[in-house]
Amino acid sequence: MTDLSGLFAPERVVVIGATDREGSVGRALLENLSTFEGEILPVNPNRETVLGEQCYPGIDAVPDTSSSDLAVVAVPASGVVDVVRQIADADLKNVVVITAGFSESGDRGRQREQELIEVAEEYDLNLVGPNCVGLICTVSGLNVTFAQGRPPAGNISLMSQSGAFIAAVLGWAAQHGVGFRHVVSLGNEAVLDEVDFIAEWGDDPDTDVILAYLEDVDDGQRFIETAREVTKHTPIVVIKSGRTEAGAEAAASHTGSIAGSDEAYTAGLHQAGTLRAMNIQEVFDFGQVLAGQPLLDHDEVAIITNGGGPGVLTADAIGESRLTIADFGDEVSADLAELLPEEADVTNPLDIIGDADLARFRQTLDIVLGADTVGGAVVLSVPTALFDFEELADALGDLQKRHEKPVVACLMGGEEANHAADILETYGIPNYFDPARAVPGLAALAEYRDVTERAYESPAEFDVDHERASRILAEAVDRDVEYLGVEAMDLLDAYGIPTPAGGLAESAADAEAIAAEIDGPVVMKIVSPDIIHKSDMGGVEVGVPIEEVQDTYQSIHERATDHEPDATVIGVRVEELVDPDESTETIVGAKRDAQFGHLVMFGLGGIFVQIFEDTSFRVAPVSDREARDMTAEIQAAPMLRGARGRTPADLDAVVETIQRVSQLVTDYPAITELDVNPLVVSPDGVHAVDLRLTVDSEELLSGY
Structure with missing residues (x-):
């Protein structure tokens, strides 16, 4: 783990861009450093002194620079990369870049930030920013910000991806007596991000609570893994902005349309063990009580x-x-x-x-x-x-x-x-x-x-048929399609998820032959990558007797071509009718999230899934305990447990199915959306009755 203690406890602070000009960032930095216990070294080639202190023309002129020093950069954006390289050449390892004009400001800014990252990686720098307000350590009197207000010392450490949030909080904290140990404005997080500071403060015995204002998390899995360890002994309270952002306007699955970005953050923050505040007041209310009171x-x-x-x-x-x-x-x-x-x-x-x-x-x-x-x-x-x-x-x-x-x-x-x-x-x-x-x-x-x-456990690793699953997904690449439906039901079978007996018929005679091997009436479903909602166009027939199978095949086929003349029709799937007593239709699905990876969903399924949206989410991979919690979190949970005299459903089978779907999408990241809907649950087990999924063909191809 990166040691960030030098950011908060430097022996000296070098301020590049120091000036005594009224209203400047360089002057505000020096004035805020007046409480610092160590030495302050201004750098500006156009000044001999600044606010009565000797000013050096460049980094190379500062005597005895070392890795125990902190450099603060407040020069124009065009000069930042060169200055940071000079800082690194002078053996300083800890840098705060206040300057804006990077990835937040267009193509040239993004290029400039990439150059800054390359320098930081080359010299292994602890770099905060750019485009940040700075940082504070109340213990040493360190305040390398240009904000007003000095918070009192305390045992809470605060980070924020919004500089404005930091600027507003400092004055408020001073007025209300809220004490902080460390305060960090993360800025663009070109090098150090929220996970680095969670890890640092988690090892700090004098930080009793961590508060975080987050607008985004770049690596959700890393966030969960790190925060999960820290929250065993240090509470983390998070306020996440942008809660109403739309998640999937053009989603091809029910899961994709329901699972917006906030569902991913809610699940990820929960699995990380963090407490989520819904407004600014709650952040500090939670922080104060957690820092001061026993559980x-x-x-x-x-x-x-x-x-x-x-x-x-x-x-x-x-x-x-x-x-x-x-x-x-x-x-x-x-x-x-x-x-x-x-x-x-x-x-x-x-x-x-x-x-x-x-x-x-x-x-x-x-x-x-x-x-x-x-x-x-x-x-x-x-x-x-x-x-x-x-x-x-x-x-x-x-x-x-x-x-x-x-x-x-x-x-x-x-x-x-x-x-x-x-x-x-x-x-x-x-x-x-x-x-x-x-x-x-x-x-x-x-x-x-x-x-x-909470007892964290590793997800189960089921014995599955990877070769068969890969072959089924490869067919999507061969056919140059992104959508797969019931023709891919064998994918679930390869992962040990029970499916009805049946098969794909490419002719009416094939359909009758498959039906003849099934005892009783059958279900028949159109198979076409171009027809997603089969029921809406009459592409599903339930309870078809053997003598009507051939005619039903023809009628389903005709409806499909009438509904979508240019659709590619692969055939009709003929399968066993699954209608056990006391059954409940549920859904298990997954959607790939840009920050956290795959988000797994469980809920009330069938045709009502998007009407009631009675669902629970977790970030994959999902453990047995997490899957079991998902089954208890939906409003329809009493139905599964045996409400009003019903025989309880086989929840163990549901929990295992959730985990197997989680393993499937973890093994194949190219699956972008997946629905097993309905997953019919009964006292005797589960059956996956329908399937739809989308794949990123290019990513899938690159994996072979």
């Missing part, structure tokens, strides 16, 4: 308040979350009844009445936090003349430490509440004015607990 042992929480209204609002928020309201139990309720006034209802939410003083608050909290049925608590208070908010804050902090259970507070008021919040901060207890923010914070502690308890 919830269980999801049952208490609400303690001196005002009924806020308690009801909190209960509503809990009802909309994964958390539940704890049952105190008889013994705890009896203790509370003895302590509280008769008019107090000793149930949860617990309203200790508006005349509560500090002693009542303290004793109540002690009893409630001591209850085994309570995993954590939301404490709410409106100001009264009977106690001091700052004393209440101290009491909360003391009791939270004593019971070692997470507590979040809603001390609702003005200046008095602000002073109390400062005290709570010293205990790591976040304070919110709105209970709707407090409850998601507690829920984040439960979600991250699940991450730490």
Whole structure:
């Protein structure tokens, strides 16, 4: 792993492009470095001094340069590559390129960035940027940014692909007392990206939480593998912008049309063990509570308040979350009844009445936090003349430490509440004015607990017929088509996925011969690479008796040519009718995503798949546990488990099928979309009744 510590703890900082000109980036960098504990070395051929410091005409004039130095580049884009090469020649390994004008600015910029990458790779540089705001390490006072605001020191490290996000956050953090250890503006990520900093901060014992604003992930598989290791001990909270981006306007499969880019990110971030925030406020709410509070042992929480209204609002928020309201139990309720006034209802939410003083608050909290049925608590208070908010804050902090259970507070008021919040901060207890923010914070502690308890396992490797599968896919290349349908059902058979008995008929006589080998009525489907939706044009007949097979073959064939005169018709597939008792039609599919690779889908299938879109996604390869979780996440899961007296479906067979499809698309990346729909699930197993897939013929050909 690359060691990035030199970026955050340099002995000296060399600023190339330093200047004392008002309103310039070079001046802002020097002014922000005023808190740096080490030496600052300005470089500018047009200045002898800058802000009272000796200025050097070039890198080669700076004395005793070494790999322990950090170079910050703020020169015009046309000169950046040459300057970075000079930096490398001077044995500096850590570089921050502030300058814009690279891949974000057209063909010339992209070429310039490629040249920068080549220099960085040649000299093995740790390079941040270009087109970034810079970075901060509060421990050493290092601030090589041109942004305003100095965040206080803390145990949260923040990275962002948006420089504007960093610039906005710094001032906000200073105002609200949110402390950071490291802050990095990633810029164009020409060399170092979000994965490098996740790995670096994951090894940093003083970074308790990692926050990330992401617009894109270049290598999704690398992100998952790295973050999965880090999140075992350090929580990562991600806000991903662009959630509504369309995924597949011209998709040929159901999976392709449903699986947009955000489904891939949602699945990938989940499998990486990260917590996803849906807005900026949540990013910092989650970060603060994860950095300051222990995890919830269980999801049952208490609400303690001196005002009924806020308690009801909190209960509503809990009802909309994964958390539940704890049952105190008889013994705890009896203790509370003895302590509280008769008019107090000793149930949860617990309203200790508006005349509560500090002693009542303290004793109540002690009893409630001591209850085994309570995993954590939301404490709410409106100001009264009977106690001091700052004393209440101290009491909360003391009791939270004593019971070692997470507590979040809603001390609702003005200046008095602000002073109390400062005290709570010293205990790591976040304070919110709105209970709707407090409850998601507690829920984040439960979600991250699940991450730490999650057992990761390697995907199964099934014994499959690669030679047969490759031969079937090669036929697509031979026929110069990208779409394959039921003529490729043997591909599923090669991967051990049960399919109905049957075969491809190229004539009416062939169809009758195949049907004769099948006991009972058959299903007949048109086979044409040019007809994707067979049912829509009458290309599927179900329950055809043997005596009608030849006539049905002719009629299906005629409908196909009438519907699409120029279509290539390969024939008609004749297969066993699969209609077991208590069956459910599901879908297993896959779509190749540009960032994460193949995204595997499971859900309610058949003709309703795009109506209800009752689906779950994972990034391939998918393990047994992940596949099993997918079957539980859809709304139709009770149908599979045996709701309302139904016999439970063979979920083990479903889970195995999901894994086998995952292995198929992992083995053959040239498969761009795939649907097994319907996958008929019954108590006795599964049958893949239909198939459609698209392949990248050129990529497939290059693989042989």
